[in-house]
Amino acid sequence: MLRSIAGWITTGTRKSRCLPIHSRTRYSTRPTSANEQPVTQDPVTDSTGSGKKGRPPGTYAIWAMEVIGGASAFIYYLHLQTDLLKPKVKERLDPNKYTPLMLLEREPLTADTTRFRFRVNRPRHDSQQEELVDDIISQGLWALDVKDHLVQTYRTYTPVSYSVSEVVNDARGLREGHCDLVVKRYPRGSLSRFLHATRVGDHIEMRGPILTWPYSPGAYRRIFMLAGGTGIAPMFQLITRVLSNPDDTSTKLSLLYGSPSESDIIYRKELDALADQHPDRLYIQYLVDQGPSNIAKCARPDKEMLAAFTGSFDSSNDIMLVCGPDPMLAAICGPKPIGPSQGPLQGVLRELGFTNKDVFKF
Ligand SMILES: Cc1cc2nc3c(=O)[nH]c(=O)nc-3n(C[C@H](O)[C@H](O)[C@H](O)COP(=O)(O)OP(=O)(O)OC[C@H]3O[C@@H](n4cnc5c(N)ncnc54)[C@H](O)[C@@H]3O)c2cc1C
Structure with missing residues (x-):
């Protein structure tokens, strides 16, 4: 491959790629008549006729040009098509090391x-x-x-x-x-x-x-979310992903989001904008513990409030996600042990008839 690239580059035309330089220098291409023998040159005999064996003059220079041309083409290819010649890129996500x-x-x-x-x-x-x-x-x-x-x-x-x-x-x-x-x-x-x-x-x-x-698009009919404080983070990641995914056009989302006061509601502007853009797919209900606000005040969602919020929950098609401070999790669905285990379902959701498979705790 290198030789053909070299031939192409050093002769400069596509046509001449079919006839590498070394071929033309060793064999005459002069037209011959019927009674005239083509003049050929023994590739390893000195052209002076001294009978001394050796390469024709310039052969090594041409080979060197071919090698240099081929190497240059190869390096240019690596530069364009790969990152092998670049310094290692830093600040990349890596699941295996910090x-x-x-x-x-x-x-x-x-x-x-x-x-x-x-x-x-x-x-x-x-x-x-x-x-x-x-x-x-x-x-x-x-x-x-x-x-x-x-x-x-x-x-x-x-x-x-x-x-x-x-x-x-x-x-x-x-x-x-x-x-x-x-x-x-x-x-x-x-x-x-x-x-x-x-x-x-x-x-x-x-x-x-x-x-x-x-999660895969369309896995659930409706995703219910209970979030407290920065527990909004996974819910926000999910909401933005679902609503921006063209392959996920039917999943509906219901969020009940509690904060200490109205000024503590994180990403409210962004959430409200998304609810306005997707009124048929995203429903949001805010709760605050205290302070002046038109928002319903409730230190922690109680049984009555959760019963109303989850009224349409269909166990075979829906899922309930819960993320928030430890006391909130303990009251709503029971604590989540450290590690991959979910722990048993307890709290208000259990009282409402939810089972372990209906609920995921972050
Ligand atoms: C999957 C997952 C995702 C998460 N995502 C987010 C997220 O997006 N945003 C976010 O803010 N958090 C998130 N968290 C929580 C986060 O990982 C930390 O647990 C949180 O930031 C507290 O860590 P810390 O080291 O600051 O507190 P820690 O040192 O672990 O302390 C935890 C609590 O104990 C209290 N405490 C510490 N020392 C003492 C002491 N000596 N006496 C009394 N009380 C004490 C602290 O005040 C605090 O309330 C997530 C957790 C998980 C598991």
Whole structure:
């Protein structure tokens, strides 16, 4: 292959690719008459007629040109079609090991909750790593483990948005994107205080995506969601994915979202905009514990309220997702043990007749 590429490049025309240079230099192409023998040259006999064996003059130079031309073409091909000649792209998602991602911006959402935007890069061409990332994300809701490198502890957080441009940034030689985390600061919390102390430009180690809830379009008729505080994160990821997926046009979504006060409602503007755009598919009911508000006040959804919210729940076609602070989970569906186990279904949902298979706790 190299020789034919070399021949093509050094002769410069497509036609001459059929006749490599070395062929033409060794054999005469002069037209011959019927009684005239074609003049040929013994490729290994000196043309001076001295009888001395050897390569014709210039043969090695032509070979060298061919090799250099072929190598150049090959390098140019690698440069255009692969990332093999590029420096290794950093700040990529990796499900198998922690990778530092740079904090691009931070935006306070409420008194104790901030949105953190991290830069995520992708090489120009997807490698196995990107294919693995896409594969995990395509299987359902996902999260990232975030590590405090100073004390080597980690906690899990659910990105509320993630996107990477299809367009290559030529200056950086890669595709750029971002991933947003919404994190509540707990006064004595280890990881949440560490994250809230970071500054734009800092690098934070993350590992993921990690599949948290398997979901495929059309798997349920209606998805019911009970969220408290930053428990909105997985629900927001789900809502935006379902409503933007052209393959998921029939799933309906019902969200009951509780917050301490009206000013603590996270992403209210975005949620209301989505409900306005999809009135037949997204229903949202807010609850607040206290403060001046037109929103129904209820420190924790009680049996009567949940009975009204889940009135149309159909066990064979629907699912109930619950995410929020531990006391909320304990009251509504029973605590979720650390790890993959869901624990037994308890609390108000059990009293209402829900079973383990109807409910998923984050
Ligand atoms: C799948 C999944 C997704 C999640 N997604 C999100 C998300 O998107 N956003 C988000 O904000 N959270 C999310 N969480 C919760 C998150 O992982 C952490 O649990 C949370 O941020 C608290 O971590 P921390 O290290 O700050 O607190 P921890 O140090 O773990 O402390 C937990 C609680 O104990 C209290 N506490 C700590 N030390 C003491 C002490 N000595 N005495 C008394 N009380 C104490 C803290 O104030 C806090 O209330 C998610 C959890 C899971 C499992």
